[in-house]
Amino acid sequence: MSATLNAEKFSKYFGNCPMIHIPGLAFPVEEFLLEDVVEMIGYRPKTQNQRPSWKKGFMQGRNSRPEKEEKEAEYKESWPCYARTLQDRYSESTIEVLEMLDNDEKIDLELILALIRHIVLQEEEGAILVFLPGWDNISGLNDLLMAQQMFKSDRFVIIPLHSLMPTVNQTQVFKRPPPGVRKIVIATNIAETSITIDDVVYVIDGGKIKETHFDTQNNISTMAAEWVSLANAKQRKGRAGRVRPGKCYHLYNKLRASLLDAYQLPEIMRTPLEELCLQIKILDLGAIADFLSRALDPPTEEAVSLAIKHLVDLNALDQSETLTSLGVHLARLPVEPHIGKLILFGALLGCLDPVLTIAASLSFKDPFFIPMGKEKMADMKRRTLSRNSKSDHLTIVNAVQGWEEAKRRGQRYEREFCWENFLSANTLQMLHNMKGQFAEHLMKVGFVSSKDPKDPKANVNSGSGLYGEAWGSGGRAGWLVTVRSKVYTQADGKVVIHPKSVNAEENQFNYTWLVYHLKMRTTSIFLYDCTEVSPFSLLFFGGNVSIQKDEGQETIAVDQWIVFRSPERIAHLVKSLKRELDVLLEEKIRNPAPVDWNNRESKDCAVITAIIDLITTQEKGATGGYQGEGARFLLAREEPWAAD
Structure with missing residues (x-):
């Protein structure tokens, strides 16, 4: 089930199976595009010497994918004609500003600030949700808001929402503020489908989303802010109609909207495939390439070949694509193959506990958070915890060991240790639980004799430095x-x-x-x-x-x-x-x-x-x-x- 599922595509894949449409209960949401926003608030950029991208000549970027380059070329060719169609409905000033804002790289945070001010001063009560692609944008907009005397007052609650933020801050996002106080949430696409903030009435869609891709030619992951898909835009709009009729402001023009993809590229087509390939072999589903060719969205032959090559290099598969003894163990561990190999070697080399800490962190996330405005202090604490090891992996080990010691001394010491070192107690507990699951699996298959990660017999070399x-x-x-x-x-x-x-x-x-x-x-x-x-x-x-x-x-x-x-x-x-x-x-x-x-x-x-x-x-x-x-x-x- 999904509000934006491509139901026809799934139905066709499953032999034209029947579809059921259940009408939703959302309130109507009025939508505005960039030209509407600029006209409405009379916005003019502070820097007015920008040349629109269609006048700059199209540059084929090293990071661009061919389909993205084609869309940008089409946009460039269509702009002059599109600009003429705006003359009947919008002022010359608005059209001029649209040309200035026609920059594919950056989000204009000053425009978002002006729009928030307009909503606050002209619209009725209701929470505002702003979608931005990443930490830099969220931090930048938060700084702009806090630089305004208006938003420093107790009439506003401003909540940045990002995985690097402290969990205790993020829980505030679900609390309804008292009457007369307006909540402003600045979030990534985590607020698109993963969570629901039920008192949002106004949505500002920055129009961008950070997306990872895998470049098979250069064997490297890439991450860039891309234009949203129509499905993303529909989900973002839907956030504004939960409690009463709402408004959604999309910060891209109508021409750009006409060129948006219907859906994001499926994850199977933009991520490494090693873990998936091992699952295909352990489930005895036949040749990897043949099986994946029958997927709803098959990955490229190059991506499949590269994954198989990596698994052969890792000694998880042999040249005939058969699972090795190592490959069988890696396929049964719920982590990426190279992290699975790390876990097995940690057990065999007698440094289990610290290696499981590293593996859990790399599989999930590290336990550090970064409060707004305290980035340098958080970096300093992280370096202190490294103890001059020149190792990010051992920094995590030191942080977890410090937390375990503080926790043994009592809840107050645990709380103080986490607060002083910018650590998330929830993430640390999750890493602790994951370590226990890894150790239990290792005991079941015979690599260790106890499910306790700290079992002395499995950690005889944990103090020698070998685990590094x-x-x-x-x-x-x-x-x-x-x-x-x-x-x-x-x-x-x-x-x-x-x-x-x-x-x-x-x-x-x-x-x-x-x-x-x-x-x-x-x-x-x-x-x-x-x-x-x-x-x-x-x-x-x-x-x-x-x-x-x-x-x-x-x-x-x-x-x-x-x-x-x-x-x-x-x-x-x-x-x-x-x-x-x-x-x-x-x-x-x-x-x-x-x-x-x-x-x-x-x-x-x-x-x-x-x-x-x-x-x-x-x-x-x-x-x-x-x-x-x-x-x-x-x-x-x-x-x-x-x-x-």
Whole structure:
């Protein structure tokens, strides 16, 4: 059921099955487009030297999809004719302003502020709901409102609604204010269908929505503010007719409205497909490409092929597309495959609890929130919790461990810890519950002997630092290099660490390498959730290791492109240990059983202990402690390959 479901499409897919239409009980909503709004409030932009996009010449953006570029080309060609049709109904001033506002990139927050003022001064009582695409817009409009003396009074309740906001603030959105007080909610599309604010009478539709896509050619996720679909616009309009007749102001013109897509692109066509592919195999539904070709909206062949390739690289599928032993386990875990591999390796390497914390956070969300106006303070607290680990993953581990300790001391301490560190107690509790579910699954399949994530037998190496390196076993896209505070990946060249990372402003790294969880292209290519890693971590957990000579000097390489110079004896020692580790992990995946850490003479224990010794010795050397054999590794080249 849905107010905007494409019922005919579903009916046809299911053999022309019958449809039932149930009339709704919503009140009528009067709609206005951009030209109506500009005429109504007499708006003129403060910056009046903008040239409309149709006069600028159409630029094919690197981020644009072909269908979007075609729509923009059509819009550009149609604008002069459309502008002439406006002359009979609208003033010359309005048409001139429409040309100024005809900018595909930005939302005019000053226009929204002027419209809110108009509603407040000219319209009857009722809550106002403003739809904006993301945090920057929401924060910007909130700042504009709070800069006006009028909105600082107790006659207004202004509530930003975003996933980064504290939960306690967001619950205010459902409370009806007392008579004489007007509620103004500034929200993303979460307020479109996910929640209902039942006292909304006025809706301001900014016309944009943030949407993620997956670029199969460049193997990268993208996120940009796109024009809404007609289905989005209908849902937003419907928010205004819950309690009495309402009004909806769409901030795009009639020409733009005529070119909007009927529906958003289905998620199966704009996201990575690895997790879905594993489900197809575990349910024995046949060849992946054949099964997905019969979907209501089939993904592209390129997207399917790339997902299969990633699963083969992850050793979840073999070359004939059959599930491996690892693939069977990953398909049964309710997380993305690379995070599932992280969970399994955390159990096998004896660092279960912190690894489950990292996996839960990456699967759900991190527990930090950002109150409006306190962004810098929140960033500072996050960096403090990192304890100079140069790791977003370990920052989450430290936050969760601090919360668990505070919770043990009592509710008051828990509340104070969360408040001081800008942490959401609800999110932390959710992560705690997820960890328990992961541990229970691991116990059922035999990887651990207890469903308690903190079971000492499953955490013998949680204090050694190895869990910081286990992440490399599950990394999705892999490794990047830092050179004099600049960051590069092999595929993309120069990239940017996302501003919320504890490494965003870091310029004193101990090593040259970081591992990241996700890269996404927005205004730049940003890396999310990264951790500094040592050379030994790369060698043991980063990929295939090979030994070769370069100008008479022995070198050791990971996947042929991460190259280190090394004494010959150390290079062969590492390769042998790496081979033993791979054999051990493969055997444990095939026949799950906890490692017997009490038997220090066992091969399993000996191999992992040797690796821990090498990694921790190297880390001590990097931070000024004892420099053992591991600290002798040097990068073969100081300049990044991207500069070549």
